[in-house]
Amino acid sequence: MNERSPNDSNGAAPFCAIGIDVGGTKIAAGLVTFPDATVRERHERPTQPKRGGAALLDDVFGLAEDLAAQARSLGLRADAIGLGLCELIDPQGEVMSANCVAWKGVDVRECLSSIAPTFVEADVRAGALSEALFGAGRGRRTFLYVTVGTGISCCLVIDGQPFAGARGATGTMASSPLSV
Numbered sequence: 001m002n003e004r005s006p007n008d009s010n011g012a013a014p015f016c017a018i019g020i021d022v023g024g025t026k027i028a029a030g031l032v033t034f035p036d037a038t039v040r041e042r043h044e045r046p047t048q049p050k051r052g053g054a055a056l057l058d059d060v061f062g063l064a065e066d067l068a069a070q071a072r073s074l075g076l077r078a079d080a081i082g083l084g085l086c087e088l089i090d091p092q093g094e095v096m097s098a099n100c101v102a103w104k105g106v107d108v109r110e111c112l113s114s115i116a117p118t119f120v121e122a123d124v125r126a127g128a129l130s131e132a133l134f135g136a137g138r139g140r141r142t143f144l145y146v147t148v149g150t151g152i153s154c155c156l157v158i159d160g161q162p163f164a165g166a167r168g169a170t171g172t173m174a175s176s177p178l179s180v
Contacts, residue, residue, distance in 0.1 A: 013075070013076055013077070014033040014034060014035070014036075014076070015033065015034040015035070015079050015080075016031065016032070016033050016034075016040075016071050016076040016077060016078055016079050017031075017032050017033075017034065017078070017079060017080045017081065017082055018030070018031055018032075018064055018067045018068065018071075018078050018080070018081045018082070018115070018116065019031075019032055019081075019082050019083075019084075020060055020063060020064065020081065020082070020083045020084070021083075021084045021123055021126070022047065022056070022060060022083065022084065022085050022086060022101055022123070023047060023086045023100075023123065023149055023150060024047060024049065024086055024100045024149065024150025024151065025046065025047055025149070025150055026044055026045065026046055026047055027044065027045050027046075027047050027056075027059060027060060027063065028042070028043075028044045029042070029043045029044070029060075029063040029064070029067060030042045030043070030067070031067045031070055031071055031078075033076065037133075037134050040070070040071075040074060041067060041070045043063055043066065043067065045059060045063070047100075047101075049100050049101055049102070052102055053098075053101060053102030053103050053106060056101055056102075056103075057103070057106065057108065057111060060083070060108075060112070061111060061112065061115075064078075064081055064112055064115045064116075065115060068115050068116065078115060078116040079116060079117075080116050080117050080118070080119065081112050081115060081116045081117070081118040081119070082118075082119050082121065082126065083108060083112070083118060083119070083120045083121070084121055084122070084123035084125075084126035084127065085101060085103070085108075085120060085121070085122065085123055086099075086100050086101065086122075086123050086149070086150060086151065087099060087100065087101055087103065087104075087122065088122065088168075088169040089120055089121055089122040089125075089168065089169075090167070090168040090169070091164055091168040093108075093109055093119060093120035093121065094120075095108065095120070096168075096169060097169075099151075100150060100151075108120050122153075122155075123147070123153070124145065124147055124153035124154065124155045125155050125162040125164065127145060127147055127155070128145035128155035128157050128162040129157075129161075129162050131143075131145055131157075132157050132160045132161070132162070133160075137157055137160075140157075141158075141159060141160070142156070142157060142158050142159070143156075143157050144156055144157070145157060145162075
């Protein structure tokens with residue numbers, strides 16, 4: 001396993017991560033290097049969730065493979081994959097709902113682990129953490145992150161960390177029926 005972390009500054013190659021956001025209407029993916037959070041490559045495609053969970057997982061896997069290849073072409077290695085999903089995700093990264101993406105009970109981490117170690121999180125908590133580390137929430141002790149998309153979600157950030165709630169399912173306030 002790679003011993004580098006996003007905060008290493010010893011002159012080694014930067015920590016390189018693949019970020020994937022699976023939403024109700026689109027899948028957005030990027031190749032990012034740290035510690036400066038530079039986006040090196042971006043890809044986007046429609047989600048089309050009515051095709052089913054397996055087709056969506058194939059799309060996500062293909063995007064991750066493409067970005068890992070892009071990393072290699074830049075002389076980097078994909079050190080990790082972070083996947084934000086528009087579903088309820090427990091603290092262990094297990095998908096707990098299937099309101100939009102039919103992955104409840106599917107081991108998404110295992111599927112992507114052949115590319116790089118994978119972390120699955122609710123998209124609202126992943127977004128809140130990003131804002132705490134790199135965006136408008138940086139340096140703020142407490143704030144509320146709200147996102148409006150296919151659904152409406154929020155996440156309270158306390159001491160720079162997204163609050164997961166007692167069961168890890170905090171965040172969803174409302175959702176829209178999909179017409180895609």
